[in-house]
Amino acid sequence: MTSPQQTRQPHGHSHSHEPAEPVSRHLRKVIAAVLIPFAAAVVVGLAVLWPGGAPSHERSGVGFDRQTQQGRVVQIEQVDCKDVNASQIPASTPPGSAARPTETGDCAKATIEVTTGKEKGRTFIEIVQPDAPRQFHVKQGVMVAYAPDAPHELQYSVTDVNRAFPMALLAGIFALAVVVVGRMRGVMALVALAVSFAVLTLFILPAILQGSNPLVVAVVGASAIMLIALYMCHGLTARTSVAVLGTLISLLLIGLLGSLFIGWASLTGNTDDSTGLIHGLYPGIDMSGLLLAGVIIGSLGVLDDVTVTQTSAVWELHQADPSMGPRALYRAAIRIGRDHIASVVNTLVLAYAGAALPLLLLFSIAQSGVSTVANSELVAEEIVRTLVGSIGLVASVPVTTALAALVVSADRSGPSGSTEPKPAGPATAPSLPGQSARVSGAGGRGRRHKK
Template structure:
């Protein structure tokens, strides 16, 4: 039965892999479609710049001789004496370092209660609006974080290689490939108007095949993990599609999604939400399926005489512990990403039920629960497949064990050989 199952797995994965390649070719976008800049959020023109000097000035008068934006004394708010208690304002001189205006300087007034303060020598990102008056064309929008981010990425890569060695190197290569598939295929294809769900399925499948086979090799063990991941992704896709539809989730709940919908009205935002659920679940699914498959293979190596039922029972005991940890991990990962939303439960005047069923929060709840169901299902599915496939290597009845070998009990311990 196990040998027949191997053929069935090959008969499924080979056409599936071919379909993924065809899907990549057919849906390949060739770049994001152009659009007219809105000047809002990330759609602004930006340049790199440096803060050259910072001096203290009165908050009453801005750099251009006018009251600064947000100054309460200019709008009939708090008197100037109250503003003075907060400390003096700062006038930062900023030099543009890139673009056609390289070397040009402008001034920025920084209020004492602003979250982001500027200091001499800071590298910053500035927005450019060509239609504005010349003295207002540039404004600081953020700090330049390239160096600390690159340093952190370097530390991560070194840690992975030192601990994982060759496997770590292959994992980094697979990570780079996954990022390329995401940026060169999935995102542009969605912007081009392709069905987000179809794009997510094809892109996620390509990432799954490349990452698993690249990191773990072309083997029956990896193929079982791939098939277990595929079955779980299909379950997540079906459940996500049903419950996103039943809950009437539009996927258009914040400024970012609103801007995307405004720029590209043809994008199916609810489909984009479902695509995010599938892609977000893929990484944790890979971990679960690979771990369960490896556990069953190691149990078989420890006791080759154990049948598929015994392997499944032992593997599922390991899987129960895995389920408890990964579900908690997934929930906390989503909670960390949506931490501002969780604050709504604390500050909302409405009841918890009203807040939890609002679309903004319901999206995260559906995303978490659907992904968790797929994770839970992946454990018995992958464990069963692995037990059936690896039991093909079970020694035939009556085969003598190697001289000096000690049999292994079902629990993995060494025991005495029983007399027959």
């Protein structure tokens, strides 16, 4: 008499919803042999290049390099611009400044109170012309610049609106949405985002300001961000390791292409007021290297998305049909990758175009030809940045897909990690609901069990 336990045979494939992954000791050793030295090199690079903080410098008082405090609008009076005279503004205010308007009409005389710093509670007057793009209202928070070497009545001036609260609120809504939808994965993604921001602000930026090679700093920093973010979000698994390898290869390609074409196109990286100020304060910084570092860091986030998606596609295809070989897996997954390439590249190009939209409008107003626009260094930088990053993205799809297909197909072991073949048992085909399944017994006679 055969018991039900004896007649119940294992299924031909797993119905688990957990991701399948290679578990053989041999594959784990191969992956570890590649990634452990790489991770060790990243740690050594962080230790050697760690800046210990941004270097100090004497403030120039220009642009962002000014002392700033917070302020608040406490009173606004409407006055005739013609009546704004020496009794209402300091006599030393130069003609043409925001505090001494030249237009006629109703001007706003705003009284600003400084709310932070040593002179908290001090007030000063800011005159706003009627056609000024920024208008004030009472209780509005503002950012004020402080110039200690200026005359007393000109030491403070409004530079911008204080946007801390709406920005913080938007960040909170974003974090809530990520956690609600992503749950624990979302929490880990936010932690990884915080770590990435910490690497950027505590290592990459200060190290570049200390005079380290921007390309080397970007490679080490981007590699650290990649390892931390991918393993933190997706777990310490073979699947994640394959995505890391694909991302690393693509980053190397982006670095090589970027270095070649930035030098070939004679792009200096010093094209606007911000980069000019950086070069003036820190003349030792390689601005073209800084441009290449930006290309690498900017491409990393999209690369992570592509490589993880392709690796997951290969794993899921293998789980659905374990009999698929590496070629079949590659052909099936690359079809998914082609759709991903089309959408990601278009997104990347539009993102850069949106960021440069005011510049493109200026060229359109000047009625410049396409060749003239493209030849301008401002636009050429964005073109090189976009094309180099897109080439790396396109290359990451076949590279990561091929790596994942080879790794997942090479693994034939069971959960114990043994690579010995499993003993052949009676074949059992999965049954659909409402059908019967034939299970072979020891004597070769089949039993029919109604499901």
